[in-house]
Amino acid sequence: xxxxxxxxxxxxxxxxIMASDCEPALNQAEGRNPTLxxxxxxxxxxxxxxxxxxALLLVTKAVKAGDIDAKTRRRIxxxxxxxxxxxxxxxxxxxxxxxxxxxxxxxxxxxxxxxSDPELAAHPQVLxxxxxLSTFLTARGDPDDAARRxxxxxxxxxxxxxxxxxxxxxxLIAGGTVSALCQAYLGHGYGFDQALALLVGLLxxxxxxxWKEAEPDLLAVLxxxxxxxxxxxxxxxxxxxxxxxxxxxxxxxxxxxxxxLQAGLARILGSKLSSWQRNPALKLAARLAHAxxxxxxxxxxxxxxxxxLLVNLACVEVRLALEETGAEVKEDVVTACYALMELGxxxxxxxxxxxxxxxxxxxxxxxxxxxxxxxxxxxLQVGSEKQKEPFVFASVRILGAWLAEExxxxxxxxxxxxxxxxxxxxxxxxxxxxANDLSQQVANLxxxxxxxxxxxxxxxxxLLLPGWCHLTxxxxxxxxxxxxxxxxxxxxxxxxxxxxxxxxxxxxVLPDSVEIGLQTCCHIFLNLVVTAPGLIKRDACFTSxxxxxxxxxxxxxxxxxxxxxxxxxxxxxxxxxxxxxxSPALQGTPASRGFFAAAILFLSQSHVARATPxxxxxxLALSPEYEGIWADLxxxxxxxxxxxxxxxxxxxxxxxxxxxxxxxxxxxxxxGSVSPNSVKPxxxxxxxxxxxxxxxxxxxxxxxxxLQAGEETASHYRMAALxxxxxxx
Numbered sequence: 138x139x140x141x142x143x144x145x146x147x148x149x150x151x152x153x154i155m156a157s158d159c160e161p162a163l164n165q166a167e168g169r170n171p172t173l174x175x176x177x178x179x180x181x182x183x184x185x186x187x188x189x190x191x192a193l194l195l196v197t198k199a200v201k202a203g204d205i206d207a208k209t210r211r212r213i214x215x216x217x218x219x220x221x222x223x224x225x226x227x228x229x230x231x232x233x234x235x236x237x238x239x240x241x242x243x244x245x246x247x248x249x250x251x252x253s254d255p256e257l258a259a260h261p262q263v264l265x266x267x268x269x270l271s272t273f274l275t276a277r278g279d280p281d282d283a284a285r286r287x288x289x290x291x292x293x294x295x296x297x298x299x300x301x302x303x304x305x306x307x308x309l310i311a312g313g314t315v316s317a318l319c320q321a322y323l324g325h326g327y328g329f330d331q332a333l334a335l336l337v338g339l340l341x342x343x344x345x346x347x348w349k350e351a352e353p354d355l356l357a358v359l360x361x362x363x364x365x366x367x368x369x370x371x372x373x374x375x376x377x378x379x380x381x382x383x384x385x386x387x388x389x390x391x392x393x394x395x396x397x398l399q400a401g402l403a404r405i406l407g408s409k410l411s412s413w414q415r416n417p418a419l420k421l422a423a424r425l426a427h428a429x430x431x432x433x434x435x436x437x438x439x440x441x442x443x444x445x446l447l448v449n450l451a452c453v454e455v456r457l458a459l460e461e462t463g464a465e466v467k468e469d470v471v472t473a474c475y476a477l478m479e480l481g482x483x484x485x486x487x488x489x490x491x492x493x494x495x496x497x498x499x500x501x502x503x504x505x506x507x508x509x510x511x512x513x514x515x516x517l518q519v520g521s522e523k524q525k526e527p528f529v530f531a532s533v534r535i536l537g538a539w540l541a542e543e544x545x546x547x548x549x550x551x552x553x554x555x556x557x558x559x560x561x562x563x564x565x566x567x568x569x570x571x572a573n574d575l576s577q578q579v580a581n582l583x584x585x586x587x588x589x590x591x592x593x594x595x596x597x598x599x600l601l602l603p604g605w606c607h608l609t610x611x612x613x614x615x616x617x618x619x620x621x622x623x624x625x626x627x628x629x630x631x632x633x634x635x636x637x638x639x640x641x642x643x644x645x646v647l648p649d650s651v652e653i654g655l656q657t658c659c660h661i662f663l664n665l666v667v668t669a670p671g672l673i674k675r676d677a678c679f680t681s682x683x684x685x686x687x688x689x690x691x692x693x694x695x696x697x698x699x700x701x702x703x704x705x706x707x708x709x710x711x712x713x714x715x716x717x718x719x720s721p722a723l724q725g726t727p728a729s730r731g732f733f734a735a736a737i738l739f740l741s742q743s744h745v746a747r748a749t750p751x752x753x754x755x756x757l758a759l760s761p762e763y764e765g766i767w768a769d770l771x772x773x774x775x776x777x778x779x780x781x782x783x784x785x786x787x788x789x790x791x792x793x794x795x796x797x798x799x800x801x802x803x804x805x806x807x808x809g810s811v812s813p814n815s816v817k818p819x820x821x822x823x824x825x826x827x828x829x830x831x832x833x834x835x836x837x838x839x840x841x842x843x844l845q846a847g848e849e850t851a852s853h854y855r856m857a858a859l860x861x862x863x864x865x866x
């Protein structure tokens with residue numbers, strides 16, 4: 138059938154419709170469209186494809202001529218159904234003389250009509266057309282063809298309607314729509330702006346799934362948008378500022394986009410702008426800082442000036458928003474500024490390869506101090522009813538990042554805020570699920586629409602641990618923390634976090650922040666052991682902590698890659714054992730014996746004898762496992778040696794246990810096999826301390842040391858105290 142035949146069929150259809158017109162008064166009484174009713178009657182009475190096609194053309198024309206209500210749409214669907222539109226969409230042979238897209242265009246128009254009903258938009262017969270509809274977006278054809286343009290508009294109408302249903306985005310992603318939209322946008326053909334709008338909606342609804350299914354295509358769009366952003370000289374650059382954060386991948390931004398994004402932001406932020414123009418740029422910069430750190434900022438003078446500008450603008454925004462009590466706070470913008478301040482803190486504390494010069498660091502520390510003062514002022518106004526708001530969590534986070542590096546300034550203000558911080562951390566710890574949800578809400582607030590990674594831990598206490606570690610060294614802040622119950626809270630937190638690393642849990646999937654948090658807790662407890670020993674003795678929570686340390690260390694020292702945590706646990710346990718030596722748990726119980734055996738293992742395996750080329754005598758060297766982390770380990774090791782030495786006279790069973798482990802004999806053997814010149818004085822002092830206490834505590838230890846040439850070794854190393862002890866009966 139030719140196009141002329143179709144036209145003739147259309148005229149026949151019209152005649153048929155007019156002939157079949159019935160009950161016009163009834164239609165008018167019910168408020169129905171008489172013309173549409175005649176067309177639907179003809180459609181129902183169609184005897185062949187030609188008549189049905191002609192009637193469909195007329196129905197489609199009537200539908201487009203005016204708005205129709207939901208009931209009318211449903212009546213059209215009841216009359217048409219899915220069978221004939223399905224045939225129109227899938228047919229591969231058009232009538233003679235007709236463009237091949239005419240039938241498909243009619244099918245899409247009908248689907249667009251149906252999809253305006255949300256129930257029909259979610260119908261399986263619509264959802265299974267998603268792959269076909271997606272191909273229409275990138276099909277080649279005459280760009281000026283009105284029918285083709287109409288079909289593209291109808292296609293976008295269908296896909297947008299599906300996206301608006303509860304499970305629609307998932308079906309669109311699975312049906313290849315994301316890739317098709319990317320290609321349609323990059324082709325800049327008719328409707329490419331609709332492709333971008335629909336992409337934005339899908340990314341907002343299901344970002345992770347979109348990137349999983351169409352990463353190469355989305356990266357291509359990101360590169361295109363980045364180039365446009367860098368080149369834009371008109372108001373479109375501000376619109377792109379709002380769009381670009383949605384197209385940044387959840388993992389990391391491709392380096393090839395860095396230059397364009399940074400250049401575009403530098404041009405915007407370096408100009409005098411109103412807040413509505415500046416704020417999207419700050420939020421985009423915050424997303425980049427969160428995803429890439431400072432990698433996206435070029436090295437050299439231009440990069441350092443740009444970073445300084447970013448941090449200065451962020452600090453000004455924070456102060457303007459928070460210093461005035463009762464002022465309306467644009468929480469998404471201020472949260473973005475917090476992320477830029479964190480970037481500033483990281484760069485100011487970086488010793489190597491920092492983007493900033495020393496004068497710039499000094500200036501930025503000064504402005505960040507003022508901004509942190511504003512954050513403290515804000516938090517002091519927060520009542521209990523606001524403690525679970527995500528912006529409060531974000532404010533505590535930036536304060537934690539500052540306190541991790543700087544506690545000497547704003548000391549009075551920090552001390553004033555400490556009671557609130559302890560209560561806040563306790564509240565979120567006791568409601569851990571809500572804390573994790575808060576972290577997600579903070580991410581959604583300004584930084585990233587994705588689930589936060591390890592850099593956004595879900596509990597407030599972990600954010601505050603580094604700062605509290607510094608503060609427990611100082612008398613004033615430490616007294617406040619103790620008074621507010623922070624030590625008990627920290628013990629509970631440590632035990633809860635420790636459970637995550639215990640047997641039965643897959644430690645390989647734990648974020649590094651869990652182990653770092655445990656180590657920082659140990660440092661805080663070490664500070665308290667040294668500065669507040671009475672607290673350790675009287676607070677029952679430390680007895681529970683000691684029991685956990687004793688039962689955990691034997692397995693921990695055997696685990697690969699966890700030596701630093703083992704060092705913290707061993708050293709803390711040894712220092713606490715000295716204070717709790719009268720506890721029944723330390724009187725030679727299996728747990729206490731296992732703990733000290735593991736502690737001896739940690740202390741004894743740190744150094745080995747290593748042969749040197751061209752020399753007959755070996756030298757004392759770090760064992761391979763210890764060598765790579767000795768800078769972080771050595772202070773704990775020396776403290777552990779000192780603590781073990783202090784435990785020997787307090788625990789009578791310890792010296793015989795050490796003798797059975799053969800540590801004193803092997804230690805003397807090690808010293809006898811290396812050159813005394815290779816053993817540093819502080820090592821000699823640490824070794825002598827342990828050997829002297831073991832010798833004094835137990836006669837069998839003295840005899841074993843003598844048999845191991847202890848007196849001769851003591852003489853070689855000028856260990857006068859050991860030499861004298863071994864010379865006695």
